Amino acid sequence: MAAELVVANGTAVLPTGAVAADVVTGEGRILDVVEPGKGRAARIVDARDRIVLPGGIDAHVHFLIGFMGQRSVYDFHSGTVAALRGGNTAVIDFALQRRGRSLMDGLKHRRVQADRHVACDYGLHVIVTDVNSASLAEVPAMAQAGVGSFKAYMVYEKEQLKVDDGPLHDLMRAAGREGLLVGLHAENASIIDQETARRLAAGETAPIFHALTRPMIAETEAISRALLLAEDAGCPVHIFHLASGPGLDLVAAARARGRPAFAETCSHYLALTDEAYQRPDAHLWVMSPPLRDAAVQARLWRGLAAGELAAVTSDDASYSADAKRLGAASFATTANGVPGVEHRLPLLYTHGVLAGRIDLMRLTELWSAWPAQLFGLAPAKGAIRPGADADLAIMDPQQKRRMDASCNYGAIGYTAFEGQELSGWPVMTIRRGQVAVEDGRYLGKAGEGRYLARTRPMLPPLGP
Numbered sequence: 484m485a486a487e488l489v490v491a492n493g494t495a496v497l498p499t500g501a502v503a504a505d506v507v508t509g510e511g512r513i514l515d516v517v518e519p520g521k522g523r524a525a526r527i528v529d530a531r532d533r534i535v536l537p538g539g540i541d542a543h544v545h546f547l548i549g550f551m552g553q554r555s556v557y558d559f560h561s562g563t564v565a566a567l568r569g570g571n572t573a574v575i576d577f578a579l580q581r582r583g584r585s586l587m588d589g590l591k592h593r594r595v596q597a598d599r600h601v602a603c604d605y606g607l608h609v610i611v612t613d614v615n616s617a618s619l620a621e622v623p624a625m626a627q628a629g630v631g632s633f634k635a636y637m638v639y640e641k642e643q644l645k646v647d648d649g650p651l652h653d654l655m656r657a658a659g660r661e662g663l664l665v666g667l668h669a670e671n672a673s674i675i676d677q678e679t680a681r682r683l684a685a686g687e688t689a690p691i692f693h694a695l696t697r698p699m700i701a702e703t704e705a706i707s708r709a710l711l712l713a714e715d716a717g718c719p720v721h722i723f724h725l726a727s728g729p730g731l732d733l734v735a736a737a738r739a740r741g742r743p744a745f746a747e748t749c750s751h752y753l754a755l756t757d758e759a760y761q762r763p764d765a766h767l768w769v770m771s772p773p774l775r776d777a778a779v780q781a782r783l784w785r786g787l788a789a790g791e792l793a794a795v796t797s798d799d800a801s802y803s804a805d806a807k808r809l810g811a812a813s814f815a816t817t818a819n820g821v822p823g824v825e826h827r828l829p830l831l832y833t834h835g836v837l838a839g840r841i842d843l844m845r846l847t848e849l850w851s852a853w854p855a856q857l858f859g860l861a862p863a864k865g866a867i868r869p870g871a872d873a874d875l876a877i878m879d880p881q882q883k884r885r886m887d888a889s890c891n892y893g894a895i896g897y898t899a900f901e902g903q904e905l906s907g908w909p910v911m912t913i914r915r916g917q918v919a920v921e922d923g924r925y926l927g928k929a930g931e932g933r934y935l936a937r938t939r940p941m942l943p944p945l946g947p
């Protein structure tokens with residue numbers, strides 16, 4: 484194959500370590516990794532004083548979603564452009580099965596929304612909301628369609644999302660037979676619904692009550708239940724957006740016993756605490772699970788350092804400041820979530836590497852390598868290695884920027900990380916050998932991303 488583009492003279496983070504190297508690419512693949520100055524091709528990108536990472540894989544984003552009439556700013560085009568600006572070359576979004584409909588309906592519907600619009604590659608987790616003999620019988624076909632993982636909600640009955648324990652156990656058995664992963668939004672519905680009803684009855688509607696009605700025990704208990712059900716069902720299990728220290732202890736203990744039990748946390752839990760709920764504009768930080776205290780945050784960072792967590796995701800939900808304000812009269816009507824798909828890298832680099840909590844290798848694992856393995860994208864993605872897709876993020880470790888609303892692509896009007904000075908910004912993103920973003924500008928067209936048919940999780944993928 485002919486070399487087309489060389490990323491020269493950078494510090495490339497390979498699976499074996501960070502080395503000064505030229506990364507040679509052609510026909511969308513990485514062809515070779517050679518000594519600095521030795522790479523030859525028509526185009527040379529100079530990456531001197533830059534760090535060259537595998538393209539980010541954000542395994543948890545929500546583009547083109549709504550909440551009580553509010554729409555996310557990002558659709559599949561703008562969201563995937565934002566992802567690329569953040570150094571990501573692949574994202575995994577969600578396809579929702581509506582109750583009474585098939586899993587395949589949900590998958591096809593979402594692909595129609597995405598396929599012709601995406602700027603980076605993408606996959607879909609299928610959200611199962613209606614477990615019955617027909618949907619269980621579709622599980623093998625989902626694997627054929629490139630869905631390596633499902634998601635189930637243990638909360639949100641009103642929204643017609645919640646899956647009760649019996650059906651969840653059934654889903655886990657069916658997924659387990661196929662070697663597929665079941666991921667959970669793990670919170671205890673009964674505790675949350677009861678606390679919410681009490682607070683609302685007392686007129687306690689401020690954003691702080693969002694956090695108080697979703698106490699950590701609600702998350703911890705649901706994680707515990709999910710792990711037990713999955714273990715009995717013989718199913719690989721994943722906890723989405725983990726924000727509970729005791730919950731992480733349970734996941735780590737299950738893994739230590741050899742169980743295929745995994746979890747991710749999100750960049751906002753690592754960079755923010757529940758002090759945000761004291762702010763006058765606290766509605767902007769309404770998300771589920773809510774932000775926790777500094778002790779939980781420290782536990783999450785220890786978990787990342789120890790290899791107890793498989794990924795850091797953004798859980799990007801790009802409701803604008805205006806959209807969040809519209810529902811701000813009560814925490815129960817505030818659109819949940821914060822945007823973050825562009826900022827995983829500087830957040831992990833600043834709060835992780837520069838703060839001495841994790842090293843660059845672990846950053847790379849959490850940023851790309853491990854989610855690629857867990858969510859069935861390896862070996863094509865997740866590593867700088869000959870034969871892999873030429874997906875690269877070139878990061879400037881010196882570049883510093885103070886976060887404000889202008890840091891987000893599109894008219895979101897705020898950032899959850901307001902005021903933080905972050906280092907380690909992506910300056911160029913290369914998608915399958917093409918320069919897709921340079922200095923924040925998208926150079927491609929809509930629909931140049933591809934749907935990623937994912938395989939089963941690679942087990943056991945992780946850990947030191």
Ligand SMILES: [Zn+2]
Nearest residue numbers: 543545724798
């Ligand atoms: Zn989410």
